[in-house]
Amino acid sequence: MAIKFERVGYEYKDIDGKGYLALADVTLNINKTGEFITLIGETGSGKSTLAQHMNALLTPTEGRVHIFGMKISRETRKSKNLKLNPIRQKVGLVFQFPEYQLFEETVENDIAFGPKNFGVSEAEAKERAKKMLNIVGLDDSYLSRSPFNLSGGEKKRVSIAGILAMEPDILVLDEPTSGLDPLGRNALLEVFYDIHQKLDKTVVIITHDMNTVYEYAKRVLVMREGNLVYDGNPTQLFSRKNVKSWNLDVPDILKLRRALEEKFSITLEGETRSKAQLMAKIKEALR
Amino acid sequence: MSLIEIENVSFTYHGNKKALDDVSLSIEKGEWVSILGHNGSGKSTLSKLIVGLLKPQQGVIRVGGITLSADTVRDIRKKVGIVFQNPDNQFVGVTVRDDIAFGLENLQIEREEMIERIEHYAKKVDMYSYLNKEPHNLSGGQKQRVAIAGILAMKTDVIIFDEATAMLDPEGRERVMEYMRALNREGTTIITITHDMKEAVLSDRIVVLKDGRVLKSDKSENILKDKATLEKSNLELLLPLEIMHYLNENGIENPSLKEFLWQLSLNG
Known part of the structure; x- marks a missing residue:
């Protein structure tokens, strides 16, 4: 188990x-590979707080989180032996407006900054910059x-x-597509899906878009008032009667299907x- | 005379290509207009120009007959309020109450009237119990509701919602759309800037921008089904209309199904 939450509580003052x-x-448990998870729930339900525990950006005020074998709790955070750098490298967290954090003069330097910070050589960092730029769907001309x-x-x-x-094993993205036009959103979702499929990484996406959840996720986590109220697959989630009471909406595809089935008294087979x-x-x- | 008149307006950010290129547009009193377009099409630039946050390098903007300039910008802001996408960028007060008060102070409203308006609009957006809280501890949806209360309290003739629902959860988005409907019914002119066709379908008219120019301006129900125009602007048909398009392409005639899909689309 790559990330393991044990009775985690977090209190803001x-x-x-x-x-x-x-x-x-x-x-909660998250595997090192093979997962494509969406984390959903109304605003203020604790999604971002949960995500920020996945790479020890926050320390639980109750319970503990194990991240690649390292125990994060109030007690261990006081210890000088706890090294956070390896955790930050293994679990990459992308904030909601990552574009505000760009600062270098060229795209190449910006991408290479992280790995260099973790002790990767200049040449290797530039090599990775080029490779990752292509993976996210931009060509070499962007480097300069x-x-x-x-x-x-x-x-x-x-x-x-x-x-x-930084070659993380797990990628956690906080509302990565908000503010993008539909074409840009779809293209970026395909990028995440490729990262998951081709690089065999676990991807966790925070989103409010139920269509993303339904079309992409293998597993859904639903937060409500700080509690994890659902951990399972999307099909079962949206067939639950109380899904609206969690401030979630039904995906467009499912809504339309149900409307058609009802109006024309037909039953469509399969998913x-x-x-x-x-x-x-x-x-x-x-x- | 239209309430908002935009005549041959151009704007370029330093060192870039034109963000807006010779845009002309009129918006009538009481009208609800959606402005759609791809990222970088100039939508937000247009909204910033209308409230005088940016100055057109060419062309003229008039609101209620007043030509926008450095001298009139304060008068214009009494007429036009704006709610932005990211509520974090629009907080100035120490508490929620201060924040809602900020716009009113600029309008030099009497203290008693101010207190009354703050409480009334805080209740309206269900944030009354948060009046003495610090805004930065609120969730995104709550912050957005406070921002909306601040604008509502100013009772402007026009409210621009600049992708104001983009960061909200489904319930939060539905609520903001409900405020839009109610405001428009009461006569407020609404401009929504959005990528979301479900939001656009509520408006009377849709203006599609592409690369800083007006690609099309028409009644919403005409733009809704105009696949070619939407695709040119990185937008998508509503799902029922996409299905309808698919049926047409496959030569499937089924009038009752098509009528049903059309009705579903109009309901968002």
């Missing part, structure tokens, strides 16, 4: 000293460009390449988790 429980008693003159989607890609260049599948089923039913 307000200015007047009043506590606010952002995570409560969360127990200034990150500040790129579009929003391009900036996001460059910052994700920067995290990938339709992509538009193409739904279209094929409708065509079949019309024969």
Whole structure:
């Protein structure tokens, strides 16, 4: 198990000293490879707080998190022997607006910054910059460009390449597609799926987009008021009756399918988790 | 005379290609207009120009007959409020109450009236119990509701929602769209800048921008089904319309199904 949450709680302190429980008693395991997880829940439910525990950016105020064998708790954080660098390298966390963190003069330097910081040679770091840039769907001509003159989607890609260049085993992305136009969003989701498939990495994506959850996720985690209330597959999640009470919506594909089935008194067979599948089923039913 | 008149406006950010290139557009009082377009199409530049956060390098903008300039920008901001995508970038107060008060202080509203408005609009967006809290401890959706309360309290004629729902959860997005509907019913002119067709379908008219120019401006129901225009702007058809398009392409005639898909689309 690469990441293991054991009864994790996290309390924020307000200015007047009043506590606010952002995570409560969360127990959870994440594998090193093969997972494509979406983390969902209403705003303020604790998704980002949970994600920031995955690479020890936050330390639990209750319980413990084991990250690649290292125990993170209130006690161990006081110890000088706890080395966080290896954890940060193994679990790459991409913040919600990663483009605000670009700062180098060229795209190449920006991507190479992380690995160099972790002791990788200049030549190797540049090699990785080029490779990762291609993986996120940008060609070599971008290497010498200034990150500040790129579009929003391009900036996001460059910052994700920067995290990938550290060769993390697990990639955690906090709302990576928010603010992108539909074409940019779909392209970036394909990039994450490729990273998962081709580089065999575990990917965790925080999102509000139920269509992303339905079309891509193998596993869904649902947060509600600091509690992990669901850990399972998307199909079962959206067939639950209480899904609306978690402030979640039903994915468009499923909504449309149900509307058609009801209106025309038909039953479509099998799963339709992509538009193409739904279209094929409708065509079949019309024969 | 239209409420908002944009005439031959161009704008270039330092050292880049034109963000807006000779854009002309009129918006009527009480109208609800969606501005759609790809990332970098100039949508947000246009909204910043209308509230005077940027100055057009060419062309003229008039709001309620007043030509926007350094001298009139304060008057224009009494007429036009804006809610941005990222609520973190629009907080100035120590508490939620201060934050909602900020815009009102600029309007030089009497203290009693101010307190009344703050409480009324905080209740309206369900943030009343948070009035004495620090904004930075709120969730994204809560922050956005506070930002909206601050704009509502100013009672402007026009409210621009600049991708204001992009970062919200489904429930939060639905609520903001509900505020938009209610405001528009009460006569407020609404401009929504969005990538979300479900939001755009609510408006009377859709203006599609591409590379800084107006690609198309038409009644929403016409733009909704215009696959070619949407694709040129990195946008997608609503799912029921995509299915309808697929049926047409495959020569499947089924009028009752198509009518049903169309009705579903109009309901978002």
